[in-house]
Amino acid sequence: MSGTETNNKKITLIHKLAYGSGNMLGSGALAISGAWLLYFYTTFCNMSVVKATLIFSIATYLDVILNPLMGFITDSFYRTKLGRKFGRRRFFILTGIPLMLLYPMLWVKNMNFFYYLTTYILFEFVYTSIMIPYDTLAVEMTSDFNQRTYLTGFKAMFGKLANFLGAAIPGFFIGMFGKDSPLPFFYTGVTYCVIMIISLTFLYFNSWERPYEDVAEENIPNFVEGIKKLFVDIASTLRIKTFRQHLGMYLFGFGAEWLFTACFTYYIVFCLNQPSTLVSELNSLSSILQLISTAIFIGIVAKKGFAKPFIAALSVVIGAILCFFGIFVFHIAHITVLVFGVMVIFGLGTGGVYYIPWTAYTFMADVDEVVTNRRREGVYAGAMTMAGKLMRASVVFILGQVLAAFGFVSGASTQPQSAVNAIAGVLLVGVGGLAIIGIVFSCRMKLNHKTHKIVIDELDRVHAGGRKEDVSEETRSVIEKLTGISYDKCFGNNNIGYKE
Structure with a gap:
């Protein structure tokens, strides 16, 4: 299918807002669980840090199987009556709305290891079954470079709003119930569940897809051929040069951010000896700044492409990491003021790190179509999300192993100096190192406005x-x-x- 045959209905502000609102699930749920769930498990659930990180890893590695499968299913779903009636993408958004009720179940205290493992696996599966179809919608709705850029820009800005709420809501409830109570986290889960239900409903009723007649149907004669197609198609994405470059930007740029999120609470509480409420305040500030920086990066990307802006964003993040490490090493006075200042720098860079890879993703299927003469948005969403989940599971698992190796004590209000040093080391070497690798891949990216046209x-x-x-x-x-x-x-x- 050519670009001019893509369904190009007029995209209004309502449609941009609706598309963006879907990321209240994509960024918000991850922001809350990324910042607090590991802390919740090790503080209120009598769980060791190794077991807690094992939950993330097991769930994510299982979810890796679902990611390409979900891409295959959503690409092929027009073959079913449900797909033709509700949409091959939007059907899964519709069914996911009531399943958001799983989210508060993650935050129930004093359950056993298998309860937490099961609930987390289930929510990860629901999350994937919504987000992979959602990620393809910008490609479905328009083929215009600028329109896609603005759609993904609204997605990114809503992601920052979600990050802000993900930081502010726990902070509000911690202030109400105290930092030693597990109730703030359960009420956060309930509150954010309601937000996600409203957002996904808004998205479903204000989005569209290519008409069924405009999508070439591929003949898959049986289940065995379907499984073969799944694995062949996923593996084939790596043969596209631009996607390999893009994947490196995404995995290592996001990997740096995921590792930062996973260890930042520990950094504030144990390295700087500050209250956990400060984490919420800092994350709220960062989200506001990321919203501003995302708005700035939308215009920059439209003019400059993806590589240079991404390098600039990661460079800012590396500078902030060096500052955070310096505050810890040199025991600088006025810690709170300095940390807020560094978070301003970090937030301005992070907006670009989150926005650019998912904007670049929406153009991968166009480059792929030149090679394969097929439209494979779902395949690329599945491949990208699968790779991202593997990276996220790996960095969290490695963090848990490093902390355990250096004597981290679950549930303790203070940690041995070896564990404190390990947290600071992960921040510098781990986060900074991943960001540097992301810059290396960015230097090779040639896709921009001109080459896409x-x-x-x-x-x-x-x-x-x-x-x-x-x-x-x-x-x-x-x-x-x-x-x-x-x-x-x-x-x-x-x-x-x-x-x-």
């Missing part, structure tokens, strides 16, 4: 009956740089992806 124009030309032999040298060169494939082998003339 060349891709779309060539898709339109060839699909309108133009001969491949008539391609211009500039177009040939751009496509080969973006795909890593000889132009002569593009448009399905290769063995990349599933073949019927």
Whole structure:
């Protein structure tokens, strides 16, 4: 399907707000669980840090199986009556609305290990079954570079609003019930459950997809062929050069942020000896600043592409990490004021780190279509989310192992100096190191506004009956740089992806 055949209904402010609101689940639920769930398990649930991090790892590794499967299901769901009636993407958003009731169940105290493992696995599965179809909607709704940029910009800004609420709501309830009570976390779960239900309902009724008639149906004769297609297609995404570069940006940029989120509460409480309420205040400030920086990065990305803005954002994050480490090492006075100052720097960079990879993702299927002559948005959403979940599980698991190795004591109000030093070391070496690797991948990214337009124009030309032999040298060169494939082998003339 060419770019001009994509369903391009007028996108109004309501549609942008509705699309963005879906990220109240994507960012908010993760922000709360990322900042507090490990702390909740080790403080109020009589659980060791190794067992607590094991929950995250087991659930995420199981979810990795679901990610590509969900991409395959949502791409193929138009073959069913439910898909044709409710949408191959939006059906899963609709069914996910009542399943948000699982979220408060994560925050019940004094249950056993298997309860927490089961509830977390279930919520991760529900989360994935909604977010992978949701991530494809911007591609479904428009093929225009700027319109997609603004849709994903609203998604990112709502993500920052979700981050703010994810920090402010626990802080409000901690202030009400005290830092030694588990009730703030349960009430946070209930409150955010209501927010997610409202947001997903708003999204469902104000979004759309390509018409069923405009989506080429692939013949999958049986279950075995379906499983084969799933694995072949997921593996084939790595053969696209731009996606490999993008995946490196995403995994290591987000990996730095995930590791920071997982250890920041420990850094504030144990390295700086500050109350846990300060974490909530700092995260709230960071979310506001990320909202501002995201709005700035939307305009920058539209003009400059993805690579340079992402490098700038990660550089700011690295600078902030060095400052946080310096505050700990040198025992600088006026800690609270300094930490707030550094968080201002961190928040301004983090907005770009979160926004840019998920904006770049929406253009991967266009580059892929040049190679495979297919539309595989769901495959790319599944591959990207699967890789992200693996990275997130790995960094959290490694954090738990490092802290345990250096003597971290679950439930204790203070920690041995070896554990405190380990927390600071993870912040510097772990977070900073991942960010540096993200910068390396960014330097190789060639996709931008200009090269994307060349891709779309060539898709339109060839699909309108133009001969491949008539391609211009500039177009040939751009496509080969973006795909890593000889132009002569593009448009399905290769063995990349599933073949019927």
